[in-house]
Amino acid sequence: MKVEKIEAIPLDKKIAEKYAMQIAKQHITQAIKKVKYLGGGSFGRAYGIEFADGKKIVVKFLRANDMLDKEIHDLKLLGDNCPVKIPKVLFVEKAGDSIPVDCYGMERIEGKNALMAFGMLVQSKRKRDKFADEVTSALHQIHCYKNHKFGDTISPDCDDWIEYYKPFAKAVMDKAEEMYKANTLSEEIITAMRMAWSKFDIIFSEKVEEACLIHGDLNVANIMVGKNYKLSGFIDPLNSMYADREYDLFQFDNLTGKRFNLRKTYIKKYGASKLCDVKCAFYGLWNEVYCFIKTGQLVSIIMNPLIKNMRERLAEL
Ligand SMILES: Nc1ncnc2c1ncn2[C@@H]1O[C@H](COP(=O)(O)OP(=O)(O)O)[C@@H](O)[C@H]1O
Ligand SMILES: [Mg+2]
Structure with missing residues (x-):
């Protein structure tokens, strides 16, 4: 745990919504019915995606470079050892030319x-x-x-x-x-x-x-x-x-x-x-x-x- 200031990578909420749809379509080849911003703290930003057949997933962006591998690793480790649901990771996308921040898709947990x-x-x-x-x-x-x-x-x-x-x-x-x-x-x-x-x-x-x-x-x-x-x-x-x-x-x-x-x-x-x-x-x-x-x-x-x-x-x- 590095004890220093980390500048969050800028990510406009509306543009991120477009990225979320783009990435979801790429990995799950189905028409999207709805997209909704769910929330986020200093570095995370989560979007709910609903597909035409009713399937729901979450796309989460990480606005710092060193978070993705650990978050994915820990979701799996905790999920394997917890009796209540912890979202399974569905796909992972590192920051690239078209989307400037790391992100991943996961199962949507019911409720709020x-x-x-x-x-x-x-x-x-x-x-x-x-x-x-x-x-x-x-x-x-x-x-x-x-x-x-x-x-x-x-x-x-x-x-x-x-x-x-x-x-x-x-x-x-x-x-x-x-x-x-x-x-x-x-x-x-x-x-x-x-x-x-x-x-x-x-x-x-x-x-x-x-x-x-x-x-x-x-x-x-x-x-x-x-x-x-x-x-x-x-x-x-x-x-x-x-x-x-x-x-x-x-x-x-x-x-x-x-x-x-x-x-x-x-x-x-x-x-x-x-x-x-x-x-x-x-x-x-x-x-x-x-x-x-x-x-x-x-x-x-x-x-x-x-x-x-x-x-x-x-x-x-
Ligand atoms: N897998 C999920 N299923 C349903 N809602 C989610 C899921 N992941 C995130 N959310 C919603 O988005 C909010 C922000 O996501 P979170 O992963 O907690 O981001 P941060 O790391 O910024 O706190 C959560 O408080 C929750 O309401
Ligand atoms: Mg949180």
């Missing part, structure tokens, strides 16, 4: 992402608990796939989790200090980070025994729900690793995830280390600062609760 399924927020506690139960069971199944080394899924090569994670955390800390000096990162963020960094050896004093496969980015926007808000799939892995499985829990608290008690449900069902809460606070804050470094975009509704949580968990140490 759980962040956009607003009605879920006002469902009964029983239904929200059931959703949390299904999500956590499926994630735990992924975590049951182990490796003898820690590290990135493509080349895991560390005997110990901290041997892999600490250099990354240090690189994020160093870059944050550099940005703070350049007035591009706030006092509030750097203060919380400095406090946490000074306690790194305490926070990570428990040994992580097993290198578990993790999704890496399982927040509510990457969890799909279909009719009656039933869990229909997981999408969009990022930074999938063989890791401390608790690394997969901080994303459960981002955005509207807390409403479903996802993290606590996982811990209740499968247990956690003694320092899990403070570790998750650290993972969450560091990941968000890492995203900020990469994209230059600060997402306050995610960052502010992470800073507050870091301070509170440190006070309990």
Whole structure:
């Protein structure tokens, strides 16, 4: 994970829609009935394509050069080890003369992402608990796939989790200090980070025994729900690793995830280390600062609760 700013390759939404149709037609020789922009973050852009016979696929563009191979690899690896649907990749196209960004086609998962399924927020506690139960069971199944080394899924090569994670955390800390000096990162963020960094050896004093496969980015926007808000799939892995499985829990608290008690449900069902809460606070804050470094975009509704949580968990140490 390179800790540096990445310039997204420019891609106009309307032009990308044309590219999506062009590429879909090329690979699936059928008339297209509909195309629709589905969403995307800093580097991704997804389009739904419906063919004349009703078949539906998604074409996703990646506006950074080094993402395609990993995303394809991880969708397959996770798909092979997860009881809920993870989209199968149908075709892959590297950037070329006619389309300037990498892209791939995949199966369309039914429904919408759980962040956009607003009605879920006002469902009964029983239904929200059931959703949390299904999500956590499926994630735990992924975590049951182990490796003898820690590290990135493509080349895991560390005997110990901290041997892999600490250099990354240090690189994020160093870059944050550099940005703070350049007035591009706030006092509030750097203060919380400095406090946490000074306690790194305490926070990570428990040994992580097993290198578990993790999704890496399982927040509510990457969890799909279909009719009656039933869990229909997981999408969009990022930074999938063989890791401390608790690394997969901080994303459960981002955005509207807390409403479903996802993290606590996982811990209740499968247990956690003694320092899990403070570790998750650290993972969450560091990941968000890492995203900020990469994209230059600060997402306050995610960052502010992470800073507050870091301070509170440190006070309990
Ligand atoms: N295979 C899929 N099936 C259905 N919807 C999808 C699929 N992939 C992406 N989407 C929709 O597009 C949105 C953006 O795609 P995503 O892969 O999460 O992009 P990003 O990497 O930019 O977050 C998702 O939140 C979801 O609503
Ligand atoms: Mg996403």
